[in-house]
Amino acid sequence: MNLPPLVQTFVLHFGEMGSRWGINRTVGQIYALLYLSKEPLNAEDIVERLGVSRSNVSMGLKELQAWNLVRLQHKPGDRRDYFSTPDDIWQIVRTLVEERKKREIDPTMTLLREVLMQEPASAEERHAQERMREMHDLFELLTGWYADVQRLDTERLVQLLTLGSKVQKILEMKDRLFVVPGSKKSRRDDPKEK
Amino acid sequence: MNLPPLVQTFVLHFGEMGSRWGINRTVGQIYALLYLSKEPLNAEDIVERLGVSRSNVSMGLKELQAWNLVRLQHKPGDRRDYFSTPDDIWQIVRTLVEERKKREIDPTMTLLREVLMQEPASAEERHAQERMREMHDLFELLTGWYADVQRLDTERLVQLLTLGSKVQKILEMKDRLFVVPGSKKSRRDDPKEK
DNA sequence: CCGATATTTCAGTAAATTCTGAAAGTTCAG
DNA sequence: CTGAACTTTCAGAATTTACTGAAATATCGG
The missing domain is CATH 1.10.287 (Helix Hairpins)
Structure with a gap:
């Protein structure tokens, strides 16, 4: 594996995490690598950096495509497939x-x-x-x-x-504001609740 | 496997689904079985119903306990361990x-x-x-x-x-109600946004 | 169409995981 | 303490999954 230490740490971690999902180690690593990469990478780039076989990379990319997790791109005058993850x-x-x-x-x-x-x-x-x-x-x-x-x-x-459960407060406020107090509609709790 | 057809369908499905998670087939099946069962089951019950080895069940239950997904109980005058899932x-x-x-x-x-x-x-x-x-x-x-x-x-x-994104509407309403229109605070959108 | 470049497929192998039976360990009534 | 009932551990077998190299297939400039 031929990666800057910081990148390698992350890639290895995601490889292991992949196993906790249904995803295998190599697929996890490929994705992590693409996620961190500024430029799109082609299959050969990935082979060099991860040190796995070309066919393994091919299969991994196919799986990531099936998951819609990578975008396939081309560079002008280069017919290799380049892959990247969304910026967002x-x-x-x-x-x-x-x-x-x-x-x-x-x-x-x-x-x-x-x-x-x-x-x-x-x-x-x-x-x-x-x-x-x-x-x-x-x-x-x-x-x-x-x-x-x-x-x-x-x-x-x-x-x-960001609001999280604070929404709840606003809901209660809304109730107090817009429903006539004491009317049936203001009773939000089920009456048969203990 | 010795189960009512309806239960068996569900148990098999959860066994397969288990693989999509990090969980193995037997563990998924044990959990599904306990989930559907009215009464707590002991290890031997599970062996009979799923048709897997006793030791496999023992390991599966141990894993489910590590996940806090099953409750261990005892019946008076019976020293076998009984397992169940929460009712809620x-x-x-x-x-x-x-x-x-x-x-x-x-x-x-x-x-x-x-x-x-x-x-x-x-x-x-x-x-x-x-x-x-x-x-x-x-x-x-x-x-x-x-x-x-x-x-x-x-x-x-x-x-x-249940509200889902309708909360959004209420938030907007709140804004309109409580912030002086045209004041700085009422500008919720980032001005540099296109 | 040819040949160079790139990708995919696939059969076989390697590795990892799951499962089992046997043995060891634990608990408890008597 | 003993032994019956129950549970756990564990080494090896069985199964499943991942990976590889080689061969097949596809693509494209010339």
Whole structure:
């Protein structure tokens, strides 16, 4: 591996972290390298810097492309493929979330919907379905929230995240301001709550 | 594998999904089984239902315990260990997020802080550090948001998620209400923005 | 179309992970 | 203390995944 020490530390770390995700070490390293690089890199560049085989790099890049995590570019008068990551880190986050949703949440939701359609054949199955319904509803809430905030431009998203739960205060304030105190509508808490 | 069809479908799916995470198939299956089960199960129950070896189950349960994802219980007059998942699915989500943060984000933040302390020895390293700072700041924003909303009780958290980006509207409303129009403070957008 | 350059595919190998059975360890009632 | 019931550990086997080099395929300037 032929990298400045600072870069190498990061690349090795991401290689290891890759394993905690479904991603393998080399793919993690390639991505880390591209992320840190000012200029787009071609496959041979990556081979030299990481010290892995050409074919391994080829496969790794293919996987990163399948994840939409790298951009393929060309330089004039050079027919090699150059790869880079988006300059905007928020774009990276958005892609990551989008792709993980597509691969993990969506298929699970499909399965849950299917299984919830079936008639339970026993008390055990009935309880299992109940649990699956809880999971289904949870995922629905989370993906709904995601679909919603995902549309915000980055500035507003950052605003929202910076506020965190302080939003809660503002909500309460809103309630006090716009709802006639004591009226039914002002009761935000479920009355049957203990 | 000796399970009602509906349960089996779910358990198999989670086994496969487990691989997309860092978790292996058996661990995913054990968890799915416990999640769906009304009653706590002991190791032998799990062996029978999943058809894997006793030692495999023992290791899987140990891993799930390390993740704080299962609760160990005992029945009076029975010295076998019984395992279950929390009844409250939100508790499960909280644990999952907490543990993943601990294993993935925290070590990465430590590394980023260390590397950002060092003096860059070249233009390449300077640019790499710049990128690492972006990642560092991103993670800081996200973990800050998480630390904040994580403290909310579930009811309020659900409220917040249900609102999604509609919060934005309320923020704007708040601005219009409480800031003198035309004053400096009412300018929320960065003036140098295009 | 040719040949040079670049990329992809793939079969075989290497490495890592998962799983098992056997043995060792632990706990507790009697 | 003993031994039955239960759990954990661990070395090796089985399986899966990652990686490589060689061959095949693609692309393009001339």
